[in-house]
Amino acid sequence: MAASSARDRLTVIRRHLTPHPRDSDLQGHGGQAEGAAGGGGGVQNKGIQWQTASVTTPPPHPHTTIPRKRQDLLKWNGWGYQDSKFLVHKEKDKDYYVSFTGSRYKIGNLVLPHFASWVKETLGVKFDDCTPPKPPPQPQDYPATIINQEFLDEMKSLGIEMSIEGEDRLFRAHGHTLAEVFVLREGMFPRIPDVVVWPGNHSEVVKVVAVAGKHNVALIPFGGGTSVSGALLCPEEESRPIVSLDTSQMCRILWVDEKNLTARIEAGIIGQDLEKQLQARGYTAGHEPDSYEFSSLGGWVATRASGMKKNVYGNIEDLVVQVRAVTPRGTIDRYTAGPRLSAGPDTQNFIMGSEGTMGVVTEVTLKVRPVPSVRRYGSVVFPDFSSGLACMRQVAFHRCQPASIRLMDNQQFKFGHALKPPTGLMGLLSDGIKKIYLTRIRGFDLNTMCVATLLFEGSEQDVAQQERRINTLALEVGGIPAGEANGERGYMLTFVIAYIRDLGFDYGIVAESFETSVPWDRVATLCHNVKHRVHSQCQERGIKHRFVTCRVTQTYDAGACVYFYFAFNYRGLSDPVHVYEEIESNARNEILGCGGSISHHHGVGKVRRQWMSQTISETSLGALRAVKQYFDPDNIFACGNLI
Amino acid sequence: MEGAVSHTALSEPSGQGKPTCQYIDLLAERRLSSDLRWAIREWKSVGDYKYGNHLTRKEIFDHVLQSDRVQHTISQLVEGGKDQEVLINEVQEILEQMGHTQDISVIRQFAFVLPKIMKRIYGKVMINEEGIEKLRSTLVETPVVLLPTHRSYADFLLVSYIAYHFNLPLPVIAAGMDFMSMAVIGDKLRGSGAFYIRRSFMDNTLYWAVFQEYVQTIVECTGAPLEFFLEGTRSRSGKSLPPKIGLLGCVSECWLRGRLPDLAIVPISISYERTLEEKLYAYELLGVPKPKESTSGLLKATSILKENYGDIYITVGDAVSVREFLEPRVDRHLNVATPSHLAPLSRTELNACESLGYHMLRKIQQGVVTSVWNVMCIHLQRVLSTGQWSLPFDTLVQETVWLIDLLKRIGAVISVEGGVKESVERCLEIHREVARLGEDGRVHIQCLHNHSLAATNGKKMSLKGKSLINAVTEQVLQHYINKVIHLLIRPGLLSLALKSLELTSQHTTTLEKLKSRFEFLRSLYGYDFIFEKNAEGRDFMEGLSVMTWCGEVSVVQDHVHLVQGGGRFMKTLLNVLSPFVLAYFCTARTLASQEWVDNGELVAASQLAVEKCLTPGSGQYSALSLDSIRHALRALARMGAATRTTGEDGKVRLKPVVQLVSSIVEVLGHLIHSQPLKHKL
Numbered sequence A: 001m002a003a004s005s006a007r008d009r010l011t012v013i014r015r016h017l018t019p020h021p022r023d024s025d026l027q028g029h030g031g032q033a034e035g036a037a038g039g040g041g042g043v044q045n046k047g048i049q050w051q052t053a054s055v056t057t058p059p060p061h062p063h064t065t066i067p068r069k070r071q072d073l074l075k076w077n078g079w080g081y082q083d084s085k086f087l088v089h090k091e092k093d094k095d096y097y098v099s100f101t102g103s104r105y106k107i108g109n110l111v112l113p114h115f116a117s118w119v120k121e122t123l124g125v126k127f128d129d130c131t132p133p134k135p136p137p138q139p140q141d142y143p144a145t146i147i148n149q150e151f152l153d154e155m156k157s158l159g160i161e162m163s164i165e166g167e168d169r170l171f172r173a174h175g176h177t178l179a180e181v182f183v184l185r186e187g188m189f190p191r192i193p194d195v196v197v198w199p200g201n202h203s204e205v206v207k208v209v210a211v212a213g214k215h216n217v218a219l220i221p222f223g224g225g226t227s228v229s230g231a232l233l234c235p236e237e238e239s240r241p242i243v244s245l246d247t248s249q250m251c252r253i254l255w256v257d258e259k260n261l262t263a264r265i266e267a268g269i270i271g272q273d274l275e276k277q278l279q280a281r282g283y284t285a286g287h288e289p290d291s292y293e294f295s296s297l298g299g300w301v302a303t304r305a306s307g308m309k310k311n312v313y314g315n316i317e318d319l320v321v322q323v324r325a326v327t328p329r330g331t332i333d334r335y336t337a338g339p340r341l342s343a344g345p346d347t348q349n350f351i352m353g354s355e356g357t358m359g360v361v362t363e364v365t366l367k368v369r370p371v372p373s374v375r376r377y378g379s380v381v382f383p384d385f386s387s388g389l390a391c392m393r394q395v396a397f398h399r400c401q402p403a404s405i406r407l408m409d410n411q412q413f414k415f416g417h418a419l420k421p422p423t424g425l426m427g428l429l430s431d432g433i434k435k436i437y438l439t440r441i442r443g444f445d446l447n448t449m450c451v452a453t454l455l456f457e458g459s460e461q462d463v464a465q466q467e468r469r470i471n472t473l474a475l476e477v478g479g480i481p482a483g484e485a486n487g488e489r490g491y492m493l494t495f496v497i498a499y500i501r502d503l504g505f506d507y508g509i510v511a512e513s514f515e516t517s518v519p520w521d522r523v524a525t526l527c528h529n530v531k532h533r534v535h536s537q538c539q540e541r542g543i544k545h546r547f548v549t550c551r552v553t554q555t556y557d558a559g560a561c562v563y564f565y566f567a568f569n570y571r572g573l574s575d576p577v578h579v580y581e582e583i584e585s586n587a588r589n590e591i592l593g594c595g596g597s598i599s600h601h602h603g604v605g606k607v608r609r610q611w612m613s614q615t616i617s618e619t620s621l622g623a624l625r626a627v628k629q630y631f632d633p634d635n636i637f638a639c640g641n642l643i
Numbered sequence B: 001m002e003g004a005v006s007h008t009a010l011s012e013p014s015g016q017g018k019p020t021c022q023y024i025d026l027l028a029e030r031r032l033s034s035d036l037r038w039a040i041r042e043w044k045s046v047g048d049y050k051y052g053n054h055l056t057r058k059e060i061f062d063h064v065l066q067s068d069r070v071q072h073t074i075s076q077l078v079e080g081g082k083d084q085e086v087l088i089n090e091v092q093e094i095l096e097q098m099g100h101t102q103d104i105s106v107i108r109q110f111a112f113v114l115p116k117i118m119k120r121i122y123g124k125v126m127i128n129e130e131g132i133e134k135l136r137s138t139l140v141e142t143p144v145v146l147l148p149t150h151r152s153y154a155d156f157l158l159v160s161y162i163a164y165h166f167n168l169p170l171p172v173i174a175a176g177m178d179f180m181s182m183a184v185i186g187d188k189l190r191g192s193g194a195f196y197i198r199r200s201f202m203d204n205t206l207y208w209a210v211f212q213e214y215v216q217t218i219v220e221c222t223g224a225p226l227e228f229f230l231e232g233t234r235s236r237s238g239k240s241l242p243p244k245i246g247l248l249g250c251v252s253e254c255w256l257r258g259r260l261p262d263l264a265i266v267p268i269s270i271s272y273e274r275t276l277e278e279k280l281y282a283y284e285l286l287g288v289p290k291p292k293e294s295t296s297g298l299l300k301a302t303s304i305l306k307e308n309y310g311d312i313y314i315t316v317g318d319a320v321s322v323r324e325f326l327e328p329r330v331d332r333h334l335n336v337a338t339p340s341h342l343a344p345l346s347r348t349e350l351n352a353c354e355s356l357g358y359h360m361l362r363k364i365q366q367g368v369v370t371s372v373w374n375v376m377c378i379h380l381q382r383v384l385s386t387g388q389w390s391l392p393f394d395t396l397v398q399e400t401v402w403l404i405d406l407l408k409r410i411g412a413v414i415s416v417e418g419g420v421k422e423s424v425e426r427c428l429e430i431h432r433e434v435a436r437l438g439e440d441g442r443v444h445i446q447c448l449h450n451h452s453l454a455a456t457n458g459k460k461m462s463l464k465g466k467s468l469i470n471a472v473t474e475q476v477l478q479h480y481i482n483k484v485i486h487l488l489i490r491p492g493l494l495s496l497a498l499k500s501l502e503l504t505s506q507h508t509t510t511l512e513k514l515k516s517r518f519e520f521l522r523s524l525y526g527y528d529f530i531f532e533k534n535a536e537g538r539d540f541m542e543g544l545s546v547m548t549w550c551g552e553v554s555v556v557q558d559h560v561h562l563v564q565g566g567g568r569f570m571k572t573l574l575n576v577l578s579p580f581v582l583a584y585f586c587t588a589r590t591l592a593s594q595e596w597v598d599n600g601e602l603v604a605a606s607q608l609a610v611e612k613c614l615t616p617g618s619g620q621y622s623a624l625s626l627d628s629i630r631h632a633l634r635a636l637a638r639m640g641a642a643t644r645t646t647g648e649d650g651k652v653r654l655k656p657v658v659q660l661v662s663s664i665v666e667v668l669g670h671l672i673h674s675q676p677l678k679h680k681l
């Protein structure tokens, strides 16, 4: 009835607008309107056309930065590239010092003269007391496999690449939470994937999922493996074979639509490859989570990731136009690429943030932007955290955020200083002058001071204007612009900081981060209370040396994202991971009690599942379960995340 | 200097294996040196909250006025037709009236005067030094709320004085308005850190908002220790009063709404060997109207200066973390999405705060140091219940030795100096107005009633003069008995439960029946005595284990036997509780007799009913206490024995629920009529 009345109305309107309608014309239009309302032929037609186009010009399979044998380039038991790491040195008759190896990052191949003493002071590290990780496992060390031969046979006959080698399986058995890396260094997971498969495109995924369903085999999608929520861990109690579906070979940009500034991209592409390829054509997606060197487009969608430059480009949910995903029930698709839709609850949201529980994301239409002409860093120092926060609030209030603005607390400010490379005489001099100016003349206290780092992108004119606005707002709350170099260092450290944890492990330090989103009026108390809670938890457990710090990494109209780092010296504790988890759990309770959320971007996975019912109501959770039940009645996607 | 401090070690309950507590005398040093030098010494607090900010009176006022809560309340009232300017002025006035100033020079004046007075009327002022040092380290870490007991006006500056003595941050004290009107004293108290709160203001939204904001500003922003009396008012009866949760809820809100990471609540138990207001309280409890708390009233108390009030023991207890206590009881995440000032405490949250209140009272009780006198009073009262007014000194000593021993083993901390005999002598000296040692070697209990005092009070009294002869003395004794009654109440209620089940040595009852009777009595007496919420099982087990351990009952396979119809301890317990049984019985019966217009009338009628039951040799005159009668009525209403309705005339009516009241009357009746328990001395 709705369709017919719609058609009636349309006919009436058309008669009014067209003085002499030709019969065929009217027919055609009417037919299309009917088709749209009923979900019929018209759209399908268009779809076929598009498909033929893409088939006739298959994009070449590009080079991927990370090989299929990931362990050839990346550490098997820690973060990032093998050639990049912190090293401790000792020269005869001299103190220990630390350096960073490799030439991939700006602090690469540099000695960091202040770092060793910072570590000693803050975390009580004794460099003589080193616990190196255990060597890579021998073939017999890997957990026994549960194999379904028919599944393997079918994969082979379909020509889908796969592996049952221990190294390949282990690499896909984990993400990068503290607990996971600790297991890699000290022990072995009770369960790892039994098989790894590498489908090369959407239709191969369709086949894998169908075969998995047929043989009742569990699937866990694997993107870049940077998960920090335990999402990739194999459920111990899973008795079926577990297959890791590695998406890394689905890494093509299928097309770029320059008129609409969108691109159709396969979901396994990792951030740095995506950017390289887009930028080669003059575009950027602008999505830069701190893990973007390694994390994948599909992973971003599956975790609702957030990029550093979201102020200009948006978070992943703002960037995504269409998502295509394969579930055991069938393929989820949105046919229209229209910029906004009023068509009931957004079913793409069943997939965004689904953390591998519903199916595999295979293709995504993403917004792209022309590469900006200017990219500039900046920084502002504030006498204390609360004035820094006031500035952040004002910036958000006036909606004049640059691409990125981040506020570090005093502890992190000092930490950043500890990572400074040696400076020449001039550098020392100007640093000295700066310090004297700030402390003596402006009355800043080195023990309360904090810094905001800024990243601007746009035209020269835009950037200059943004800089002026930020500086004005900063000055109003007592901030002082502190130059480009400090800002740039801040963002570079963001990528390097993940490497520090591996160094810490060697010397009895465990470290982890956790984050939340919180309304503006509660940011200050949340930061304070959570740090206090962590400290008091440490005290209760006799942890003397600890480092608890936070930064505000994103701002919104209604609140901010706060990111905590927590490290402690675990010498003398028998089970540091358990202790850490207890403390983080306390911290999360505090966060929720202070008005913060379960997560701003890391997601829920397994480690935060217990707080879902404090986040959304039982009814909402039930709806999620029902959706899962519909897409995946046999629980093929059995990772056990989220719900 | 060290040498001047006298140390007294009190043995703690043996069962708990805690180390003995060291108490030191605050006055020892003062007795040796100049008070003036003491008052003008260099003074700086050590142990301030590490995130505290010093705010001036003006800054606090501005903070309160600018707060979302007060601004919101004003705008709501403006919508209701009020004038904004007027309202802002009203806030200023409230603040002027409320606001404290803390001025070290005023504290110094007190530091000069108080030791002078204390040295005169008290022997020693003992405090556990360890508690002070623990408090100091807590103060640095987290905002602190100090909860002292309230038994006397003398409590008022004691904590501030202690802070001065030990160089602790000075507390900001919540005080009732009645103090403010006292000439000089009112301002001096303000100057020493007191702020004033009106007695009832729940229906004044603006006042309520200002008050909450004021309290929270102190706790959250300044981090100064906040002191208030959980019981709301001085307990005339000597027992703990049920907690008032207004202020406790207000400070808990700082944590509940995520504005503070935690708050530490520190119980402070102040035990006076002799209460300044002992007689005044007795009259008040009997219904002689309370004199207005004016300076002249206090000045009249200058006669006090001639008397000896014994020692004071102060125990600063371990801090209770609000977070640790409340976190398992509330769901903070349910309320944090609403702006804090628009999210008043939920039912669950208020309940949790109430539990916290009861928990704190229990902690306070555990810090009480019992005097030998308290134990003696139990025996003196029993003498009265045999119709006599004297007993041999030696008997009193023997009885006291026996009970002290027993009490110690069930957790009492008792200050005994020298032997018990010496202590008894000393107590009779201090309390000579109540009982004194005669030439004849007997202890004579005194009639404390003073006709002139009652007569000058103008207002007509309902009680007969004759009743007062016993009543005043017994009320004073009860006051001191009540100071240890928290130790006896669990085994006491268990004894009542056993008795009410008509248990003789041949009969046994099941644990289950006994427990349910115990729980019934526990809820009936839930206002007169402090029981932690949801701790029925624990209380029952505690009562049962004490009774088993004393050899009064034995438990065999879920059956409870009364050994030989109840021994000496059980008789003592029943005797101690008998006034409470009588008061509740008469109150319930009075309630059952008709529909009542309001409490006042019903209270008076109940008291009259009690009076009719009393005979001079009953020893139950403290059943006339209006406190108990009011508590009984509250409990009955809570248990559903009466329904409250507002009639067309706007009057509140209390209607008995006949069946329930009768069953309660019946149980209590049993206990009254089976009273063959007075044993002759």
Ligand SMILES: Cc1cc2nc3c(=O)[nH]c(=O)nc-3n(C[C@H](O)[C@H](O)[C@H](O)COP(=O)(O)OP(=O)(O)OC[C@H]3O[C@@H](n4cnc5c(N)ncnc54)[C@H](O)[C@@H]3O)c2cc1C
Binding pocket: A175, A176, A220, A221, A222, A223, A224, A225, A226, A227, A228, A231, A232, A247, A267, A268, A288, A289, A290, A291, A294, A295, A296, A297, A298, A299, A300, A301, A302, A303, A304, A305, A306, A307, A308, A355, A356, A357, A359, A360, A361, A362, A498, A601, A602, A603, A639, A641
């Ligand atoms: C050092 C570091 C910095 C980080 N910084 C950020 C940051 O700034 N912002 C941010 O948002 N996150 C950040 N993260 C977290 C992590 O990088 C993100 O969650 C990222 O989106 C995960 O992507 P991935 O490709 O690595 O997914 P994986 O880790 O491989 O998988 C994560 C989850 O998604 C599922 N999944 C992966 N691919 C698919 C697919 N194609 N279809 C369906 N499900 C899939 C997996 O099954 C798993 O449940 C950081 C992590 C680290 C270690």
